Amino acid sequence: MDASVDDDATLMLAYAQGDAAAFDALYARHRGTLYRFLLRSARDTRLAEELFQETWSRVVAARARYTPQAKFSTWLLQIAHNLLIDSYRRHRPIATGEEAEQILERVAMPDHEQPEHVLSEFERRRRLQRAIESLPDEQRTAVLLRLENDLSVEEIAEVTGVGRETAKSRLRYAMNRLREQLAE
Amino acid sequence: MNTHDHDDNALPGEDELKALYRSLPSHEPSRALDETVKHAARAAAPPRRHVPRWPVAAASAAVLVVAVGLGWRMQQQPTPAARSAPAQAITLAPSTSTSTSSVATNAAPAMDELVVAQTHAPVTTPESPKPRESLRAALKPRVQEPALAAKSTAPAEVAEAPVAQEVAAVPQAAPVPAPAPMQPAPAADVSNYAGARSAMTMKTMAGPAARMTAPTDATAIDPRDTPTQELDKIRQLLVQQRRDEALQRLAAFRQAHPDIAVPDDLRQQLPDHE
Numbered sequence: 224m225d226a227s228v229d230d231d232a233t234l235m236l237a238y239a240q241g242d243a244a245a246f247d248a249l250y251a252r253h254r255g256t257l258y259r260f261l262l263r264s265a266r267d268t269r270l271a272e273e274l275f276q277e278t279w280s281r282v283v284a285a286r287a288r289y290t291p292q293a294k295f296s297t298w299l300l301q302i303a304h305n306l307l308i309d310s311y312r313r314h315r316p317i318a319t320g321e322e323a324e325q326i327l328e329r330v331a332m333p334d335h336e337q338p339e340h341v342l343s344e345f346e347r348r349r350r351l352q353r354a355i356e357s358l359p360d361e362q363r364t365a366v367l368l369r370l371e372n373d374l375s376v377e378e379i380a381e382v383t384g385v386g387r388e389t390a391k392s393r394l395r396y397a398m399n400r401l402r403e404q405l406a407e
Numbered sequence: 408m409n410t411h412d413h414d415d416n417a418l419p420g421e422d423e424l425k426a427l428y429r430s431l432p433s434h435e436p437s438r439a440l441d442e443t444v445k446h447a448a449r450a451a452a453p454p455r456r457h458v459p460r461w462p463v464a465a466a467s468a469a470v471l472v473v474a475v476g477l478g479w480r481m482q483q484q485p486t487p488a489a490r491s492a493p494a495q496a497i498t499l500a501p502s503t504s505t506s507t508s509s510v511a512t513n514a515a516p517a518m519d520e521l522v523v524a525q526t527h528a529p530v531t532t533p534e535s536p537k538p539r540e541s542l543r544a545a546l547k548p549r550v551q552e553p554a555l556a557a558k559s560t561a562p563a564e565v566a567e568a569p570v571a572q573e574v575a576a577v578p579q580a581a582p583v584p585a586p587a588p589m590q591p592a593p594a595a596d597v598s599n600y601a602g603a604r605s606a607m608t609m610k611t612m613a614g615p616a617a618r619m620t621a622p623t624d625a626t627a628i629d630p631r632d633t634p635t636q637e638l639d640k641i642r643q644l645l646v647q648q649r650r651d652e653a654l655q656r657l658a659a660f661r662q663a664h665p666d667i668a669v670p671d672d673l674r675q676q677l678p679d680h681e
Contacts, residue, residue: 238452246448250441258436272440279444283451305661308674344430351427369421370428384670395418402420405427 232291239286250279253299260300260371263355264307264364274310278303293381300372300382304364311360347405354404362397369394628656634664641673650676 231252237245257278262271281302289298355363361383368374368382380390436444626640626647637660644653657673669677 238448241453243449243452246452247445250445250448254441254444255433255435259434262434272436275436275440276444276447280447283448286451305669312677347427348431351424351431370425384674389671398418398420398424401424405424 229291231295235282235286235289235295236291239289246283249295253296256296256372257299257303260367261303261307263367263371264360265310266356270310274303274306277306281306294378296372297374297378297381300368300374301384304382304384307364350405350407351401354401357404358397358400362393362400365390365393366397366401634660638670638673645673645676 231249234245234249238249258271258275261274261278262268265271265274278299282299355366358366364383365379368379374382376391376394377387379394380387383390385393626643626649628640629636632640637656641653641656641660644650644656654676657669657677661669
C-alpha cells in the first residue's frame with residue numbers, strides 16, 4: 224500500500240470515529256473516477272447516479288466494520304461492481320447503442336480547439352465510446368477499471384471476483400477490440 | 408493509483424488507448440448528488456465523543472484504594488504456621504489482653520505481652536498502630552503498579568466500540584462446538600447473515616449440553632469462518648443439491664459482506680431480481 228492508500232484508510236477510520244470532514248476528503252478523492260466508471264458501465268445517467276449513491280451508502284453503512292485490509296479504492300469499486308452486476312440482472316438490456324452514445328456525447332467541447340481538430344478528436348472519441356459500448360459487460364468492466372481507474376490486473380481480478388488469468392484475458396480481448404474498431 | 412507491474416504494462420496499444428480515453432469528457436457527479444451523499448454520510452456519522460477524564464481518575468483512585476485495602480488485608484492474614492497459633496497466643500497472654508479491643512485501646516501498658524502475642528499470632532493484633540504505619544510504607548510502591556495499569560487500560564474500556572466489532576469478537580472468544588445441522592429457516596432470518604451468525608453464537612454459548620449431542624455438518628454456519636470458507640460451504644450446499652439453502656446463504660453473505668465480490672460461479676447461481 225502506498226501513501227495515498229494509507230491516507231484513504233486513515234480517512235475512512237477517522238470517519239468511522241465520527242469525523243465527517245474525513246469522509247468529505249475521501250469522497251472528493253474518489254467521486255470522479257467512481258462516477259465515470261459507473262456511468263460508462265451502466266450507460267444510463269440516472270442509473271449511474273443511483274448506483275453511485277448506493278455505493279457510497281454502503282461505504283457509510285460499512286464504516287464500523289471497515290478494516291484497511293485492501294486498498295480503499297479497490298473495496299469501493301468492488302461494492303460498485305456488485306451493484307452493477309445486480310443492475311445488469313434487473314435491467315438488461317440497459318440502453319441501445321445509439322441511446323448510450325447520445326448520453327455520452329452530451330459534453331461541451333473545449334472552446335480553444337480548432338474546428339478541424341475538434342472534428343477529428345470528436346470522431347476519435349466517438350469511436351472509442353462506441354467501441355467501449357459494444358464490448359461485452361465483463362470486458363467493458365475490465366477495460367474501464369484499467370483505463371478509468373488505472374487498476375492492475377490483480378486489482379481488476381479482485382474487484383470483479385475472478386482469477387487473475389480471467390481478468391487479464393478479458394482485458395486483452397477488450398483492448399484488442401477497441402484497437403480494431405479505432406483502426407477501421 | 409498506478410500499481411501496474413511490468414507484465415500488466417505489456418498489454419499492446421494500451422498507452423495510446425489510455426491517452427485517447429483521457430481525452431474523453433470527464434463526467435463528474437452533479438453538485439446535488441455530491442450534497443446528497445455528503446449529507447447522508449454526515450447524518451450517519453456517530454457524534455464524536457470527547458471522553459471526560461474524570462472517570463479515568465476516579466477509576467484509578469478506586470483501584471488504588473482497593474489495592475491498598477487488599478494489600479493491607481493480605482499483610483494482616485496469618486501465615487499457615489500462624490493459623491494454628493491463635494489459641495496458643497491467647498493462652499500466652501491471658502492476663503494482659505482479654506480482647507483485641509482492649510489491646511488496641513491499652514496498647515502502651517501491655518506492649519511487652521503484645522509483642523509476644525504478635526510473634527505467635529499476628530491475627531490477634533490487627534489494630535496495632537505501629538505495624539500499620541510500616542505496612543503503609545511497605546505497600547507504597549506496590550500500589551502504584553495497579554494504578555498505572557488502570558490508567559493505561561481505562562481509556563480503552565471507556566472507548567466506544569462498534570456494535571459490529573463486538574458481535575464479531577464474541578465468536579472468537581467463545582469456544583464453538585460442532586454446529587447443529589442447518590434447518591431451513593424463514594427467509595427473513597436467513598437473509599441476515601450477521602444475524603444468523605450471532606444467533607449461532609448465542610446458541611453455542613447458551614447450550615453446552617446441546618454441544619455434546621449436535622451432529623456435525625460441514626456446511627453449517629460457523630461464526631469463525633472466513634468469507635472464503637463460507638463461500639466454500641455454499642458451494643458444498645450446491646453440490647449437495649441444497650439449492651434453496653445455498654441461495655439463502657449466498658444472499659445473506661452478500662448482505663453481510665457487500666465489499667466482497669461473489670465469485671462468478673456462485674454469482675451465476677443468483678436468480679434474477681424482480
